[in-house]
Amino acid sequence: MPRHFWLWAATLGVYAFLYVPLAVVVLFSFNDSALNAAWVGFTTGWYVKLARNQDMLGAALNSLLIALTASTVATVLGTMAGIAMHRYRPRLLPFMVITPVAMPEILLGVSLLLFFRQVLDMTLGLFSIVVAHITFSIGFVAIIIRARLAGMDESIFEAARDLGATPWQTFRRVTLPLILPGVVAGFLMSFTLSIDDFVITFFVAGVGVTTLPLQIYSMIKVAVTPEVNAVSTLLMALTLSMILLASRFAPDVLKGKA
Amino acid sequence: MALLEIQGVTRRYGDLVAVDDVSFSVESGEFFTLLGPSGCGKTTLLRMIAGFEDPDRGRILLDGKDLAGTPPEKRPVHTVFQSYALFPHMTVRDNIAFPLRMAKKSEEEVRQRLQETLDQVHLADKSRHYPHELSGGQKQRVALARGLVNKPRLLLLDEPLGALDAKLRERMQLELIGLQRDVGVTFVFVTHAQQEALALSDRIGVMNEGRVEQLDEPSRIYGFPRNRFVADFIGDINLLESEVLEANPAHLKLQVAGLGEIAAPPTAGIKPGDKGALALRPEQLRIAPHGSPQELKNHFPGTVLDFLYLGDVTVYKVALPNGVVMDALLANSAPGRAKFFETGDAVEMAWRHDAGLFLRE
Numbered sequence: 001m002p003r004h005f006w007l008w009a010a011t012l013g014v015y016a017f018l019y020v021p022l023a024v025v026v027l028f029s030f031n032d033s034a035l036n037a038a039w040v041g042f043t044t045g046w047y048v049k050l051a052r053n054q055d056m057l058g059a060a061l062n063s064l065l066i067a068l069t070a071s072t073v074a075t076v077l078g079t080m081a082g083i084a085m086h087r088y089r090p091r092l093l094p095f096m097v098i099t100p101v102a103m104p105e106i107l108l109g110v111s112l113l114l115f116f117r118q119v120l121d122m123t124l125g126l127f128s129i130v131v132a133h134i135t136f137s138i139g140f141v142a143i144i145i146r147a148r149l150a151g152m153d154e155s156i157f158e159a160a161r162d163l164g165a166t167p168w169q170t171f172r173r174v175t176l177p178l179i180l181p182g183v184v185a186g187f188l189m190s191f192t193l194s195i196d197d198f199v200i201t202f203f204v205a206g207v208g209v210t211t212l213p214l215q216i217y218s219m220i221k222v223a224v225t226p227e228v229n230a231v232s233t234l235l236m237a238l239t240l241s242m243i244l245l246a247s248r249f250a251p252d253v254l255k256g257k258a
Numbered sequence: 259m260a261l262l263e264i265q266g267v268t269r270r271y272g273d274l275v276a277v278d279d280v281s282f283s284v285e286s287g288e289f290f291t292l293l294g295p296s297g298c299g300k301t302t303l304l305r306m307i308a309g310f311e312d313p314d315r316g317r318i319l320l321d322g323k324d325l326a327g328t329p330p331e332k333r334p335v336h337t338v339f340q341s342y343a344l345f346p347h348m349t350v351r352d353n354i355a356f357p358l359r360m361a362k363k364s365e366e367e368v369r370q371r372l373q374e375t376l377d378q379v380h381l382a383d384k385s386r387h388y389p390h391e392l393s394g395g396q397k398q399r400v401a402l403a404r405g406l407v408n409k410p411r412l413l414l415l416d417e418p419l420g421a422l423d424a425k426l427r428e429r430m431q432l433e434l435i436g437l438q439r440d441v442g443v444t445f446v447f448v449t450h451a452q453q454e455a456l457a458l459s460d461r462i463g464v465m466n467e468g469r470v471e472q473l474d475e476p477s478r479i480y481g482f483p484r485n486r487f488v489a490d491f492i493g494d495i496n497l498l499e500s501e502v503l504e505a506n507p508a509h510l511k512l513q514v515a516g517l518g519e520i521a522a523p524p525t526a527g528i529k530p531g532d533k534g535a536l537a538l539r540p541e542q543l544r545i546a547p548h549g550s551p552q553e554l555k556n557h558f559p560g561t562v563l564d565f566l567y568l569g570d571v572t573v574y575k576v577a578l579p580n581g582v583v584m585d586a587l588l589a590n591s592a593p594g595r596a597k598f599f600e601t602g603d604a605v606e607m608a609w610r611h612d613a614g615l616f617l618r619e
Contacts, residue, residue, distance in 0.1 A: 155343040159344075160356070161329070162308055163408075
């Protein structure tokens with residue numbers, strides 16, 4: 001028996017546990033049968049059906065709109081927070097920014113719901129979802145930006161000022177180009193978090209507005225149709241490519257330095 | 259009018275006084291050095307001139323104009339940082355052109371000045387390289403070029419040679435002197451390396467604990483230190499605790515414990531009864547085998563405790579009868595002679611009556 005047999009077996013077991021269910025979903029989205037039971041034959045019919053499903057398309061459009069808006073705003077705010085944390089080393093800000101990241105989603109969902117309804121008396125809908133998504137994304141962006149800045153020689157920013165750049169020019173010509181990989185990674189991270197989110201969205205969506213994860217959930221209450229498999233596969237592909245992109249732009253994020 | 263005037267500048271960090279009521283001025287075209295141990299306030303002073311920090315008290319004037327309230331980017335003062343602070347995402351070319359572009363010079367002028375400056379620092383063939391592709395000495399030159407390209411009134415240099423190895427350091431020192439002479443820009447240089455300061459500067463301000471202890475030409479700083487700190491910080495020095503017996507314009511007569519009366523050159527303002535130390539540089543001391551004829555009046559028997567053979571010279575640690583250990587420096591210039599004395603040898607130590615300097619307590 002090879003020396004590392006058990007180690008390899010355990011590793012394979014863990015990976016199987018993680019990825020087999022996902023593989024099954026992908027596989028059955030191409031299965032030519034309405035039942036998720038046995039493999040009958042290959043078809044792309046579920047995807048065609050999906051493309052004609054108006055509810056699903058509406059939900060997908062909402063999700064994209066929310067994800068784009070929320071991740072854009074979260075990237076801007078999170079970048080500012082990350083720079084502030086690096087430059088001024090405040091004691092409270094890191095906790096305030098990172099807490100939403102670590103907070104159980106259900107707690108965040110409930111408290112946001114109470115805040116929107118009881119305190120602000122808002123009508124729930126697209127806007128409240130966007131605000132909620134921004135809230136939990138800022139922390140991720142800030143952490144990435146701060147990690148990126150941590151390894152940098154502080155004097156280059158002073159050098160820019162010293163050589164005639166205003167604070168804005170320093171940001172534009174020196175700081176931003178240097179943290180850009182982190183900014184892009186932060187944006188992609190927020191985007192995937194937003195497009196996948198179920199729990200928090202469930203609380204703050206109100207009636208009438210639905211997102212892709214909410215729509216999938218309402219569909220499987222009836223039955224797990226291959227159509228759900230198809231939409232799940234598409235969502236998975238999107239998320240995966242986002243994560244791959246993020247790791248291209250900021251490899252240190254995946255290496256756990258963030 | 260002086261180019262730069264520092265008037266009563268004070269800077270505190272909490273209870274710590276980093277810069278304590280410092281005043282001096284720097285003339286146009288000068289190579290001026292602030293020398294002192296780490297934490298003496300020299301870098302803080304530099305940062306205040308650059309505009310990164312503000313004085314709590316006092317004024318900094320450039321060309322007679324108070325700099326208070328002028329942000330760093332509006333001051334005609336550039337800095338070469340200890341870490342070089344090159345922009346890692348820009349090529350050598352773009353790094354050097356940065357100050358010109360910030361000053362909104364025309365592309366034509368940028369190109370022309372860039373070429374001039376690249377030639378001046380011998381980097382024309384590296385202009386498309388990124389900082390991480392350069393050696394330490396090359397990065398150093400890029401930082402210098404970037405600081406000089408827009409012809410500042412003043413170039414501040416914060417220990418710029420600190421990261422280089424000894425041989426390269428010496429070469430860069432020579433280049434720095436040549437460069438300063440060529441461009442005619444006034445340099446304010448900060449270092450803790452006394453030899454560097456002596457080699458490069460027109461004038462040196464020796465700083466300690468936030469104050470300027472002495473401000474003078476290098477040869478005066480080395481030859482006539484004003485107090486114990488300066489004497490001790492610049493080069494090696496032997497100090498003999500003594501008391502003044504007699505003072506007149508021609509000489510001093512000192513009482514040194516265990517050695518008796520010693521003649522020393524006169525110093526203005528010294529009175530009989532003053533206590534202090536006679537300071538003697540190792541190269542002012544001579545040693546000869548015990549019992550050899552002595553023509554000098556100041557001579558004492560001693561024993562070689564130890565020696566450091568440095569190639570060109572040997573430093574002998576010699577114990578005198580009063581227990582004081584003195585360093586004496588002997589050139590190894592005699593042909594075929596690598597060493598003169600061994601540990602334990604009995605020797606005679608002597609110095610001229612006009613050598614040394616009495617430092618009052």
